[in-house]
Amino acid sequence: MVAIEQTVLQFHPSSASLSAKVHPVVIFNICDCYVRRPDQAERVIGTLLGSISPDGTVDIRNSFAVPHNESSDQVALDIDYHHNMLLSHQKVNPKEVIVGWYSTGFGVSAGSALFHEFYSREVSNPVHLTVDTGFNNGEATVKAFVSVNLSLGDRQIAAQFQEIPLDLRMIEAGRVGFDILKTTMVDKLPNDLEGMEASMERLLALIDDVSKYVDDVVERRVAPDNSIGRFISDTIASVPKISPPAFDKLVNDSLQDHLLLLYLSSITRTQLSLAEKLNTAAQIL
Amino acid sequence: MANPMARSFLQVAATEEVASPLRVVQIEGLVILKIIKHCKEFSPALVTGQLLGLDVGSVLEVTNCFPFPIREEDEEIEADGANYQLEMMRCLREVNVDNNTVGWYQSTLLGSFQTVELIETFMNYQENIRRCVCIIYDPSRSNQGVLALKALKLSDSFMDLYRNNNFTGEKLREKNLSWVDIFEEIPIKVSNSALISAFMTELEADTPVTQCDYDRLQLSTNPYMERNVEFLIECMDDLSMEQQKFQFYYRNLSRQQAQQQAWIQKRRAENMARKAAGEEPLPEEDPSNPIFKPAPEPSRLDSFLITNQIANYCNQINGFGASEFSALSFCSSSLRLQFEISAFLTQAKHAIDFIIETMKSDNTASGRKMWQDVSDRVQGRKSLEVIGEFSSIRLLGQKLKLFRRGLLA
Numbered sequence: 001m002v003a004i005e006q007t008v009l010q011f012h013p014s015s016a017s018l019s020a021k022v023h024p025v026v027i028f029n030i031c032d033c034y035v036r037r038p039d040q041a042e043r044v045i046g047t048l049l050g051s052i053s054p055d056g057t058v059d060i061r062n063s064f065a066v067p068h069n070e071s072s073d074q075v076a077l078d079i080d081y082h083h084n085m086l087l088s089h090q091k092v093n094p095k096e097v098i099v100g101w102y103s104t105g106f107g108v109s110a111g112s113a114l115f116h117e118f119y120s121r122e123v124s125n126p127v128h129l130t131v132d133t134g135f136n137n138g139e140a141t142v143k144a145f146v147s148v149n150l151s152l153g154d155r156q157i158a159a160q161f162q163e164i165p166l167d168l169r170m171i172e173a174g175r176v177g178f179d180i181l182k183t184t185m186v187d188k189l190p191n192d193l194e195g196m197e198a199s200m201e202r203l204l205a206l207i208d209d210v211s212k213y214v215d216d217v218v219e220r221r222v223a224p225d226n227s228i229g230r231f232i233s234d235t236i237a238s239v240p241k242i243s244p245p246a247f248d249k250l251v252n253d254s255l256q257d258h259l260l261l262l263y264l265s266s267i268t269r270t271q272l273s274l275a276e277k278l279n280t281a282a283q284i285l
Numbered sequence: 286m287a288n289p290m291a292r293s294f295l296q297v298a299a300t301e302e303v304a305s306p307l308r309v310v311q312i313e314g315l316v317i318l319k320i321i322k323h324c325k326e327f328s329p330a331l332v333t334g335q336l337l338g339l340d341v342g343s344v345l346e347v348t349n350c351f352p353f354p355i356r357e358e359d360e361e362i363e364a365d366g367a368n369y370q371l372e373m374m375r376c377l378r379e380v381n382v383d384n385n386t387v388g389w390y391q392s393t394l395l396g397s398f399q400t401v402e403l404i405e406t407f408m409n410y411q412e413n414i415r416r417c418v419c420i421i422y423d424p425s426r427s428n429q430g431v432l433a434l435k436a437l438k439l440s441d442s443f444m445d446l447y448r449n450n451n452f453t454g455e456k457l458r459e460k461n462l463s464w465v466d467i468f469e470e471i472p473i474k475v476s477n478s479a480l481i482s483a484f485m486t487e488l489e490a491d492t493p494v495t496q497c498d499y500d501r502l503q504l505s506t507n508p509y510m511e512r513n514v515e516f517l518i519e520c521m522d523d524l525s526m527e528q529q530k531f532q533f534y535y536r537n538l539s540r541q542q543a544q545q546q547a548w549i550q551k552r553r554a555e556n557m558a559r560k561a562a563g564e565e566p567l568p569e570e571d572p573s574n575p576i577f578k579p580a581p582e583p584s585r586l587d588s589f590l591i592t593n594q595i596a597n598y599c600n601q602i603n604g605f606g607a608s609e610f611s612a613l614s615f616c617s618s619s620l621r622l623q624f625e626i627s628a629f630l631t632q633a634k635h636a637i638d639f640i641i642e643t644m645k646s647d648n649t650a651s652g653r654k655m656w657q658d659v660s661d662r663v664q665g666r667k668s669l670e671v672i673g674e675f676s677s678i679r680l681l682g683q684k685l686k687l688f689r690r691g692l693l694a
Contacts, residue, residue: 140487
């Protein structure tokens with residue numbers, strides 16, 4: 001009687017909580033490389049740089065494209081180029097190491113496995129990022145995968161690409177202002193006052209929303225939600241309890257300081273024009 | 286018959302191209318993000334990098350950039366730096382990035398970038414590239430919510446003067462050049478490819494308020510203003526030192542002139558005496574006498590640069606102070622109203638507690654029934670309604686409307 005061997009397909013799940021964070025620079029870089037790709041290439045391949053934090057989160061901060069060749073039966077990657085660019089990048093920022101690679105296109109294709117193998121020789125457990133520039137689902141899909149080995153008994157059969165959670169941190173992009181990054185042409189960068197005006201308008205819109213909600217609840221148009229109500233009262237109560245005269249004094253002092261600074265800077269400018277006249281108008285008789 | 290309108294190839298090649306003046310710098314969103322990333326990573330150290338792009342008519346397009354490594358003051362690293370640049374440009378060309386240098390970018394601290402080194406770098410670049418631009422990014426100012434990006438170029442008249450290294454008062458008056466004319470600021474336009482704008486529209490977070498709003502509406506901006514004013518004070522000290530140098534020079538000059546006059550008078554008197562005695566008159570000039578040696582006029586370049594810096598600080602204080610002022614006055618009026626609301630809510634809470642106490646202690650049947658009813662509602666999911674029953678939330682809504690009107694005022 002033949003002993004029944006283990007015929008269960010096993011796969012070793014990836015280390016506990018592997019997740020990836022992508023900075024907006026990387027997305028911009030990838031899209032730019034895709035737009036500039038050579039005519040015969042269908043997709044762009046490149047290296048991802050960043051850092052790996054001790055709890056397993058991969059922080060992807062930079063990227064560069066690598067020329068490659070892909071045909072139905074073979075794939076080729078310019079390894080020298082990859083090493084040269086890596087060295088150059090590390091001269092600027094030695095803390096950025098390879099964390100994986102990216103390719104444009106939807107999902108994972110057959111050639112990707114070979115690229116992934118190459119990259120797993122450079123770094124253990126590389127992250128594969130796919131950026132769907134073709135908008136296959138009618139929406140932008142950015143996905144991150146890691147490769148997991150499928151083994152049957154002792155033999156390794158295949159590698160499976162498993163998706164890992166991806167955090168697209170748009171904080172830096174938010175700092176620059178989405179309006180600047182969304183449209184194809186912005187004519188003028190906003191200065192201090194224009195930016196402040198825009199922010200105040202957004203704040204006003206938020207306050208309008210909240211008061212509309214409260215009105216609706218009171219008029220019984222909307223079912224009241226306990227948690228929202230408590231949140232609103234918490235927010236309003238979060239103002240520190242200062243007596244009105246002390247608060248007035250605080251605010252007035254601050255306003256006066258600002259006015260003083262504005263006055264000082266205007267006086268300095270007057271002084272500058274005077275000094276300049278004195279310096280250049282003096283003549284030797 | 287030759288077409289009179291067509292010019293021969295020779296004619297076309299012979300006419301010189303007139304360079305149209307640079308009106309606008311068009312930067313891609315990618316470049317902005319890369320510059321921000323690089324400058325922020327190394328802040329407060331100052332870093333530089335190269336800009337790549339295309340020069341088209343009156344628009345200078347910047348399509349990509351790469352950072353320079355931080356340079357040590359070492360001779361052998363100099364060659365390394367040049368190698369790095371060549372290597373990067375070669376690699377980028379293989380992926381079809383524009384291989385054309387159009388300038389460089391650098392980060393600055395609170396706007397103190399007007400130095401002689403900047404001018405020298407400009408002159409170096411200008412020798413090889415017809416039109417180049419320098420982009421200055423200020424990470425500390427960008428933390429206040431403004432995208433502090435500036436494109437600068439040296440004005441042509443200043444460049445001529447600098448080449449001759451001649452900064453005397455005479456020459457400056459001739460050319461009508463003042464400290465404002467050294468740097469020309471060029472307006473920046475931002476462009477994005479259609480693909481990336483589609484991506485950004487999709488990936489934009491759903492929150493109605495973004496990080497830049499949080500940065501702008503922050504009230505604790507004193508450290509930034511303080512540093513600005515500190516730098517301003519230092520610059521004023523420098524400026525007054527420069528002015529003292531000028532005063533010293535003029536005083537020396539007038540003293541020298543007086544000495545010269547006195548000496549010439551003495552010579553004339555001598556000559557008269559000699560003529561009377563029939564001897565040869567002595568020359569009226571004596572180049573070997575030290576009082577005839579002209580003192581060198583101090584260069585005004587430094588004072589111009591310092592003046593530029595001071596003007597920059599003043600502008601920053603003005604712009605920032607004005608927006609801070611409006612935020613502060615808005616906050617003060619809204620906070621006053623908020624105080625009233627929270628005071629009101631605590632009062633309302635006391636009122637509710639009192640009513641509940643009286644209801645609890647009311648032992649009549651109707652009292653107990655009312656208490657049961659109210660406690661059901663309180664323990665149920667209708668706390669907002671309960672408060673509404675006592676019509677205090679209605680008043681809350683009214684207060685919010687008032688405070689919104691206070692904002693628009």
